[in-house]
Ligand SMILES: CC(=O)SCCNC(=O)CCNC(=O)[C@H](O)C(C)(C)COP(=O)(O)OP(=O)(O)OC[C@H]1O[C@@H](n2cnc3c(N)ncnc32)[C@H](O)[C@@H]1OP(=O)(O)O
């Protein structure tokens with residue numbers, strides 16, 4: 001892949017540590033998890049296999065996968081005390097704040113007392129996040145106290161079932177699975193780096209993940225899928241999209257879902273999720289959202305050489321599956337938890353507190369003047 005030209009700000013291009021979990025912009029399609037190309041995983045694996053891979057370094061065999069899925073299945077329900085807390089959070093709350101509180105509160109009820117419990121804490125969060133998101137959403141928006149368990153075999157299917165109350169189609173379950181695989185891990189991105197900094201102080205798993213959720217919330221990171229949806233649904237047609245985007249660029253507005261801190265010409269996750277968006281558009285019969293998204297992609301490349309990142313076609317994909325826009329970034333949390341937790345474990349396995357230096361640009365040394373003379 002072409003090397004991206006880098007400037008010093010934002011620690012861009014500087015190595016901040018070692019990892020065996022992931023490469024970004026280096027080999028294969030440009031994204032690998034523990035040596036496997038993400039395109040290969042999105043074609044031939046499930047999200048639970050990827051979670052196992054990130055936590056254990058190897059893909060599971062059939063027996064290990066069955067045991068792992070059974071363990072996760074048994075951890076899906078929420079304690080009543082957490083349900084009561086979620087019921088107190090208003091409808092207007094930001095759903096990422098709900099995820100942050102849900103994670104943090106679970107850490108009070110079921111603390112990670114010792115690092116020997118780290119896998120259990122990570123798996124508990126992985127199994128419980130769909131219910132945290134949906135229990136709050138269904139109660140605050142529809143007044144329903146949903147059952148947080150389901151008999152859906154996959155976590156992606158479980159989430160769709162809690163949200164709609166119906167068993168999802170095989171296609172929707174697979175799209176969810178692929179989406180969770182694509183979002184699972186991405187080296188030293190901002191939220192993962194947050195988790196590692198927190199881990200380096202020897203803090204607990206729930207604190208590391210809570211901090212990471214807060215970092216993912218911003219529109220320059222995970223919040224971009226939601227922001228992309230808000231934008232494309234305002235466009236009336238592909239031509240209108242191009243016209244309005246030209247205005248946005250003229251006004252120097254950031255266009256969410258485009259560009260990347262590491263990739264220079266494409267994000268390998270885009271081609272995969274875009275293909276699913278196209279399939280869902282065909283299934284839906286109304287392809288306008290997909291057509292508008294393609295027009296945006298063409299326009300941004302032709303005018304600024306900016307390309308869609310993982311977030312852009314996730315917007316139309318989730319919309320076609322009937323997922324409310326405000327849950328887009330929380331789904332990212334359900335997936336990226338695997339990457340965050342794997343990095344926390346990796347940091348702990350060879351830890352030194354992360355404490356960089358700063359270049360001082362402030363006032364020269366001076367003396368405190370008595371207050372009456374200032
Ligand atoms: C899953 C993820 O988290 S992927 C990222 C999701 N975030 C977004 O989609 C938000 C929109 N994109 C952006 O803000 C940026 O592209 C980022 C945050 C992803 C990367 O930021 P950087 O590494 O600083 O980008 P980069 O160095 O390539 O920027 C080069 C120039 O392109 C511009 N640019 C980059 N992305 C965009 C965009 N989406 N819209 C308009 N202009 C952009 C920048 O403003 C910059 O111009 P400047 O030098 O005049 O300020």
Ligand SMILES: O=C([O-])CC(=O)C(=O)O
Nearest residue numbers: 185186188189190261310
């Ligand atoms: O790597 C990054 O900076 C952002 C990103 O794409 C991700 O976290 O998936």
